[in-house]
Amino acid sequence: MLSSIIREKTREALIDLYGIESEKGEFQVNPIKQDFSGDYTIVLFSLIKTLKISPDKLGNELGEYLIKENSDLITDFSIIKGFLNLTIASSYFVDLLNKHYQDGCFGKSPLNGKRVMVEYSSPNTNKPLHLGHLRNNFLGWSIAEILKANGYDIIKSCIVNDRGIHICKSMIAWLRYANGATPSSTEMKGDHFVGDYYVKFNDAYKQEVEELIAKGLDKTSAEKEAPIMKETQQMLLDWENGKEDVMELWRKMNQWVYDGFDVTYNRIGSDFDKTYYESDTYLLGxxxxxxxxxxxxxxxxxxxxxxxxxxxxxxxxxxxLRKDGTSVYITQDIGLAQKKYEEFKIDQSIYVIGDEQNYHMKVLQLICKKLGLPYASGIHHLSYGMVELPTGKMKSREGTVVDADDLIKEMISISSQHTQSLGKVNDFEENDLIALYDTIGIGALKFFLLRVDPKKKMIFNPEESIDFHGFTGPFVQYAYARIRSILRKNTTETAASPSKIELLPMEKELLLLQEQYETILIQSANELNPSLIAIYLFQLAQLFNSFYAAHSISNAETEEKKQLRLKIASLTSVILSSGMQLLGIKMPEKM
RNA sequence: GGUCCAGUAGCUCAGUUGGAUAGAGCGGCAGCCUUCUAAGCUGUAGGCCAUUGGUUCGAAUCCAAUCUGGAUCACCA
Structure with missing residues (x-):
C-alpha cells in the first residue's frame, strides 16, 4: 500500500537525516485533497516540534532525500504551509496495472488462520421479517464476506427465537380462530400466515382486557386475568413439560414460518453455516x-x-437465575457463547444485534470476563442503529412496519419499470430479464441499507421510493455494465503497457484510487463497516464515468493509450464487481 | 433520575486516531446524446458543522457545560 510505503520510507529518511527514533517522530501520511499538486502529503507539524527546525527546511531536506533514495517511486515534491506534497511516479501505477488488471483477487488477503463466528438475522418465529431485519441480514452477511476477503475463516450463524410466551400467543390464536386453515389452504406465505395470528391474539387480548376493566377490574389485574392470556401461560407450561399435542402444533407452525423465511432468505441471498434454536439452548448456562x-x-x-x-x-x-431456578435471557446467552466456542474453536464471536441491546451485551461481556471464561475477550457486539421512519420508530401496533417481502417486491417492480422504459435490453430472453430486474432491484435495496455507517440509525421514507440514480447500487452497476460492453468489443490480447507512458490527470486519479482498494478492504474489516466499501465503490464508479465522458477508450489517440485505458477500465470493473460482491450485490453484464 | 448514542446544505448521508478552501447524492437552476450504454456527464446556487466556553501553531473532530432527539436501566426475550 502506498501510504504505508511512504510512511516507511519517510521513517528511514528521518533516522538517516536526523537520527530520530520512530516512536518520537509520529507523522501523518494522507492522500492529497483536490486542487493541490501532488498525490500524497506528509504533515510536517508534528515533526517540527521534536526537530526544532522550520517546516520549509525540513520539507526541503526530507523531499530531496526521498527523491534521491526512491527515484522509482517519488518524482517530485513541493511544500505548502507545512505540508510536504509528494508526486508518485506514473510507472509505479502502470506496473501495478499491468500486474492486476484482470486479477479477481486484487486487494484481498491470504488466510490468516483466525476463525470468527458472525451471528446475525436472529428472527422470531411469530412475525415476518421487516426492514430492520433486512439491515441486520445485509450487514451480517456482508461483514462475514469482508472478513473472508481479509483472510479469516468464517462461520455464519443464526439463533432462532422459536420458543417462549410470544410464540404461544400465535398458537393460541390459531387454535381459537383458524378453523384448521393453513398457509397452503389460504395460499399465504407461512411467516405472514402465522404473523397474522399473532396480531389476532393481540386484538383479542386487548378486547378481553377492556371487557374486564368495564366489569370493574383495574388495568394490571385485567391484563393478568384475561382468559386468552391465562390459556397462553398454561400452554407455555405444557410446552415446557413436553405435552404432545402442544409440541406437535408448535412444530407445525414453526415449520410454516421457516418455509416462509426460506423464501425470503433465498431471495436476498442470506445463508448460514449453523443455525441454533432457542428451544435447544434455553436451558444452557x-x-x-x-x-x-x-x-x-x-x-x-x-x-x-x-x-x-x-x-x-x-x-x-x-x-x-430466577428464584425457581429457571434461566433468564442472559443465562442462555452465557451458555450459548460457551457452546459456540467449544463447537467451533472460534477466536472471535461477532454478534450483529441492534443498539437497543447495548446494555445487555455489555453485561454479557462483563459476566464472561468476571467468570474468567477463555472466550470472554473474543465477544464483540456489532451494534447497529435502528431503521426509522420520518415519523419515528416503526411500530407494529400502528401498522407502520415496513414489511421485507413487500419492499423487495416493490424494488423489483420499480427496477422492471425503469428498465423497460429505457428500452436497452430488448434482445434479452424472458428469464434473463427477470434475473436483471432482480439484480438491479435487490442491488438498490442492499446498497441503500449498507451505504450508511452501521452504528448510526437511519431514516427510510416510504413515501419516496429508493433511488436508482446517484449514490446508489444501480449507479455502480451501470458503470460496470458500460465497461463490460467496451471490453466485449475489444477482446484482442493486450501487451504490457510501458512504464514510462505519460498519464493524463484523470488516468492517474483513477489509478491512485484503485491503489487504495486494499486499504479500504482492511479498514472495513477492522471497523466492521461495509459502508466504507460502498462509498469507495461509488467514488470509483463516479470517477470512471467522468473519465468515460471526457476520453474515448476504443478510439484513443494512440494504440498504446487504448491498451492502457482498456486495462484501467478492466481493473475498474474487477474492483467494482469484487467490492459489490462483498456487499452481496450482483453485477449485470448489460443493463 | 443514572448510563450510553446522536445533532453537518431543503432532504438523505460522508468527513470525527486534531491538519490545507467542510464533501457527495437527491431536490432547484442552466447546459450536454450524428462518436465506447444519458440508470450518465458538465456547470451553478445552497453551511453560525445545535449553542457557549476552553485546550493549541491549527478544532466539525478533543474537553466542559447547556439545549434538542433517541436507546436503555424487567424474575420479557
Whole structure:
C-alpha cells in the first residue's frame, strides 16, 4: 500500500537525516485533497516540534532525500504551509496495472488462520421479517464476506427465537380462530400466515382486557386475568413439560414460518453455516452460573435467586437465575457463547444485534470476563442503529412496519419499470430479464441499507421510493455494465503497457484510487463497516464515468493509450464487481 | 433520575486516531446524446458543522457545560 510505503520510507529518511527514533517522530501520511499538486502529503507539524527546525527546511531536506533514495517511486515534491506534497511516479501505477488488471483477487488477503463466528438475522418465529431485519441480514452477511476477503475463516450463524410466551400467543390464536386453515389452504406465505395470528391474539387480548376493566377490574389485574392470556401461560407450561399435542402444533407452525423465511432468505441471498434454536439452548448456562457461585462472582439472595453485582462497573445488579431456578435471557446467552466456542474453536464471536441491546451485551461481556471464561475477550457486539421512519420508530401496533417481502417486491417492480422504459435490453430472453430486474432491484435495496455507517440509525421514507440514480447500487452497476460492453468489443490480447507512458490527470486519479482498494478492504474489516466499501465503490464508479465522458477508450489517440485505458477500465470493473460482491450485490453484464 | 448514542446544505448521508478552501447524492437552476450504454456527464446556487466556553501553531473532530432527539436501566426475550 502506498501510504504505508511512504510512511516507511519517510521513517528511514528521518533516522538517516536526523537520527530520530520512530516512536518520537509520529507523522501523518494522507492522500492529497483536490486542487493541490501532488498525490500524497506528509504533515510536517508534528515533526517540527521534536526537530526544532522550520517546516520549509525540513520539507526541503526530507523531499530531496526521498527523491534521491526512491527515484522509482517519488518524482517530485513541493511544500505548502507545512505540508510536504509528494508526486508518485506514473510507472509505479502502470506496473501495478499491468500486474492486476484482470486479477479477481486484487486487494484481498491470504488466510490468516483466525476463525470468527458472525451471528446475525436472529428472527422470531411469530412475525415476518421487516426492514430492520433486512439491515441486520445485509450487514451480517456482508461483514462475514469482508472478513473472508481479509483472510479469516468464517462461520455464519443464526439463533432462532422459536420458543417462549410470544410464540404461544400465535398458537393460541390459531387454535381459537383458524378453523384448521393453513398457509397452503389460504395460499399465504407461512411467516405472514402465522404473523397474522399473532396480531389476532393481540386484538383479542386487548378486547378481553377492556371487557374486564368495564366489569370493574383495574388495568394490571385485567391484563393478568384475561382468559386468552391465562390459556397462553398454561400452554407455555405444557410446552415446557413436553405435552404432545402442544409440541406437535408448535412444530407445525414453526415449520410454516421457516418455509416462509426460506423464501425470503433465498431471495436476498442470506445463508448460514449453523443455525441454533432457542428451544435447544434455553436451558444452557446454568452450570456456568453454579461455577460463578463457587467463584463468588455471583451471589444468592434469600429467596434463592442468583445475581451479579455490576455496580462498580457503573451498571446495576443483574439477575442471572430466577428464584425457581429457571434461566433468564442472559443465562442462555452465557451458555450459548460457551457452546459456540467449544463447537467451533472460534477466536472471535461477532454478534450483529441492534443498539437497543447495548446494555445487555455489555453485561454479557462483563459476566464472561468476571467468570474468567477463555472466550470472554473474543465477544464483540456489532451494534447497529435502528431503521426509522420520518415519523419515528416503526411500530407494529400502528401498522407502520415496513414489511421485507413487500419492499423487495416493490424494488423489483420499480427496477422492471425503469428498465423497460429505457428500452436497452430488448434482445434479452424472458428469464434473463427477470434475473436483471432482480439484480438491479435487490442491488438498490442492499446498497441503500449498507451505504450508511452501521452504528448510526437511519431514516427510510416510504413515501419516496429508493433511488436508482446517484449514490446508489444501480449507479455502480451501470458503470460496470458500460465497461463490460467496451471490453466485449475489444477482446484482442493486450501487451504490457510501458512504464514510462505519460498519464493524463484523470488516468492517474483513477489509478491512485484503485491503489487504495486494499486499504479500504482492511479498514472495513477492522471497523466492521461495509459502508466504507460502498462509498469507495461509488467514488470509483463516479470517477470512471467522468473519465468515460471526457476520453474515448476504443478510439484513443494512440494504440498504446487504448491498451492502457482498456486495462484501467478492466481493473475498474474487477474492483467494482469484487467490492459489490462483498456487499452481496450482483453485477449485470448489460443493463 | 443514572448510563450510553446522536445533532453537518431543503432532504438523505460522508468527513470525527486534531491538519490545507467542510464533501457527495437527491431536490432547484442552466447546459450536454450524428462518436465506447444519458440508470450518465458538465456547470451553478445552497453551511453560525445545535449553542457557549476552553485546550493549541491549527478544532466539525478533543474537553466542559447547556439545549434538542433517541436507546436503555424487567424474575420479557
Amino acid at each position: 446454568k452450570d456456568t452460573v453454579n461455577l460463578g457461585l463457587e467463584k463468588n462472582v455471583f451471589y444468592k439472595k434469600d429467596d434463592g435467586s442468583v445475581w451479579i453485582d455490576l455496580t462498580d462497573e457503573g451498571l446495576d445488579e443483574k439477575l442471572v
